[in-house]
Amino acid sequence: MKLSRRQFVGQAAVALTTGSVAVAAPAIHIPKQVKLRVMGTDVTMQEDIRRQAEKDLGFEIQFEGHGSAGVLQKASTRPDSFDVYEQWSNSIKVLWQADAIQPIEKSRITRWNEINPLCKVGRLGPGMKIGAGDAPHKLLNVQESGELNENPTDLISFLPYVHNVDSFGYNTNVIPEGIPYETESWGWLLDEQHHGKVGLINEPAIGIFDAALAAQARGLIEFADIGNLTRSEVNSLFEILIDFKRRGHFNGIWNTVPQSVEYMRSGRVSIESMFSPAVSTLNGLGIPVNYAAPREGYRGWHGVLCLSSKTSGYMRDAAYEYMNWWLEGWAGAYMARQGYYTSVPERVSQYLEPDEWEFWYQGKPALRDLSGADGRTAVKAGITRRGGSYTERLGNVAVWNTVMDSYEYSLVRWYELLTS
């Protein structure tokens, strides 16, 4: 019997209430011939992870990686093409509305209680600010009505796991090093000094916030809610951006992380929106790139593991096994060595050397050369992670990646920006 998401939600809610839902039973038997299909972005579609997961879980796992847009398009239109989907929390709205994913039962997430409060309540501790836009906790909980909001239920739309804060990177051979949280600012992206050497990410749900933070930082515009821009604000913002673009301020709008690396490596840009691995890669290549800690705060993102609406039976069991495996710590440690955080820091710490833990999570200077996930030196002794500790960085999220109401409209204006 095919169940729609709504039907599933309704039945699950009933089952949980009555305590008679079959999937709640812990006895799981997964046939060895299972091939779990995981679709996602290049961030987590890494061969080491796949092999380790196969080794630990005992069944075959297939990774299918695409760019953000490609993977979202495929996932939203063809939920039967994957079992587990991983991407950013801002894709949840689309996937959820498209009925491409099904709710995840908290009870089957073995280490749910160990997941830190960031994605549960939007901040790591009381008193800390919550970033604008779709903070992950706002999309986490599946309501009986089918809506997603911050009110906890037994069902969640995604399993929070890898997350980080993004900003921009800049080549210190070209741009003098700034002071984290003091002089480093999103405004640098629109600084005329960097004319012709600026890159943006080609993803409106992400790039628009980098541009908005930059424009606002430079005082070119003021938004009422940077997490949900109105059409008017979008228009004003794009007028500014198009003006910069037409004057040749931007020299590229990248589609993939490797492309962003190539932009900086080739000297096409000296400052651009970036993801953390690209910064590590460039530094590994000997190109000194600082990942800025903007005084306006970061753009936060939260990775999500989702369950395809079309996955059921032992494949779903395997999917749960895989999602739980992510919270065991090994994968989190592996991602930590690339600069990513995982929602179960304490678990991760058990798989990191103390000095690794201190550097990656606690923001302390590296006591020795630290290896990255690929075994090569990723961090030289004495270096301190820009932006400080996990708490400090995730406590400074200005805005979360968000699909705003004006998302569709922004797509049209984005087209204008691209082709202007």
Add this chain to the structure above:
Amino acid sequence: MTQHSSEMGSMGHVERTSLIGKSVANKIAFGFGVVLLLHLSIIVLQHYGLKQADAGNRTQVALLNQVEAFSEIDRVVGELERNLLLFTFGGYRGPEQRVVSLQNQLEELLLRVDTMDIGTAIEIDRPSIQLMREHLGQHRDIFASAVTDREKRYQLIEGELTRLAFKFDTLTQQLVATELSQWDSLSAELAFRHAQLKAMQFVHDPDSSYVRLVKSSLGSSRDSIRHLSISAPDTSEKDVQALLDVVDQYDRAFMQMVQATRNYLHMVNVVLAGETEEFLYLASNARDTYSRRAETLAQSMQRDSQVFRHACNLFSVLTVVLGLIATWLIRRDVVPPLKAITETLDGLSKGKTCELIPGLGRSDELGKLASAAQFFKNKAAETERLLAEVTRMKELERQHSHDQKMESLGQLAAGIAHEINTPMQCVASNVEYIEESFGVVLQAINALRRSFSQNDLQNLESLEELKSLVGTRRFQSASIDIPDAVKDASGAVLKVIEIVRAMKMMSHPGRVKSTPTDMNQLVQDAAVISRSRWKYVAEMKLELEPSIPLLDCMGAELSQVILNLIVNAADAISEKRHEGEPLGAITVRTAMSEGNFELKVIDTGAGIPKELEQKIFEPFFTTKDVGAGTGQGLAICYEVVKRHQGTMQVESKLGDGTTFTVTLPTERVPAAVFCAEPGLLTS
């Protein structure tokens, strides 16, 4: 001073030439080699320039072809974007098909730029082309998805949503309208219409706010429909459920349409546009790169052309200048010394003197030529000097010969004087004796004459006086000895006459021409004349063959030969013989042997060592004490015999004596046809 200057000049020249090369050939070869090299350089340069220009042109054409291809890519991408927009907003099949066609066209263009023959001078930017291919591939995939979404959206809007709206209308019209239910029915319908309206607004102007409104209105519609169960109990559960199902289906269809819209909008506006822009960026970069290269190449070719032109001009000028310099150097460095050498050699050939040949000291061929000329000049001078020396020696020899002759003559003269003196003393003594003896005779004669004059033959006194005179021993002796004295004197005179005749015979000046000569007489004369040289040391034996015919020869010269041989024989015996020892022997023998006249002079002297036998006929060779001989005697004898086409042999045994044999032909060959070298035979 002249020599010094010349040497200085030569040294300076050596320094100069050493800078260029060692030999004239090298210098000339070097000079012309440089000129030839420059000339060849011009040819090579021109050839290279043309080749470069040709290669440059080909590269330029290839680059411009690339630029043109990338411009075409630009144009096609522009067309692609235009059709993409037409498709996005119109959804027509035409633009969709044109997009695919244009994508194919781009693929072909990329293949064209990738496989274009642009030579080896430039490299095709294959990484960029590969990236463009990847972007194009992405574009194809994404566009296919966009088409799917667009189609899905179209199907949802035109099909599912319309059908569901119609179904909703049909179902609501079928509802049993009661007063109570009318409001719920109307509310449900109004809410649904509102959702429909907002859905259409989303269709025409996609915005998430409409999605919320649609979902909200649909929720309201559902609430109103559910309320129908209460407000219109007559309404069947089935009808209510049917309406709810329609609303749910509409909701799902709407969300699918929303998602499809979002997807294709995202695909077209973000992903496709991003891929297209990146594609364009790469294409533009490639085009700019090729364009810049073409421009740079054009400038480079222009520069190269100028450089080649300048280089050719420079090389041409250099060729001419170096040619002139080479000519000047040859004229300065080669021609003058060559001319000087030639003139000097010419002068030398004409007998002019020259201290040094010009060009000596040079290390090149001219130097060698000058050295050779100097060598030959020196040799010529040496030869000249030798000739002078030979002339002088001949003169000396002649003088010596004369002296020797004179010496011989002197010795002979002394001997002859002695020989003459002895008989003359004899004559004088006898004459003196006769004179003295004649006093007694004269007294007797006077006594007798007085007696006759007084006629007193009885005058005793006179008689007595006569008697006493005649009776004196003196008178008696005189009467006996005077005839003897006269006879002795006469004989002595005859001896003198004989000696004088022999001398006359030897020194007769008129006998330099060949005349029939009695060789035995020559021998006898020589023995007579030389008697004073041998009579104290040797006895002379003349063994003369009486039948020797007269020999046609120069008698005076041959007399001297015989005389020399006899004198030498006497000297050789004298060297050997000690005082008081018996006299040696000199034998002079004449004979005819095989038709030739043969003369042997045999002595019992000291003999000649074997090693000296070869030298005794050389001029000035002598074994006699210094001043005792001139060393010319035998050499002159040899020359005389040679002139008579005869030979001289010597046989000697050290300590026993020596035999000289002179052989003369009785009939001589005329000198003009005589060519046989007279042998000097020794044993």
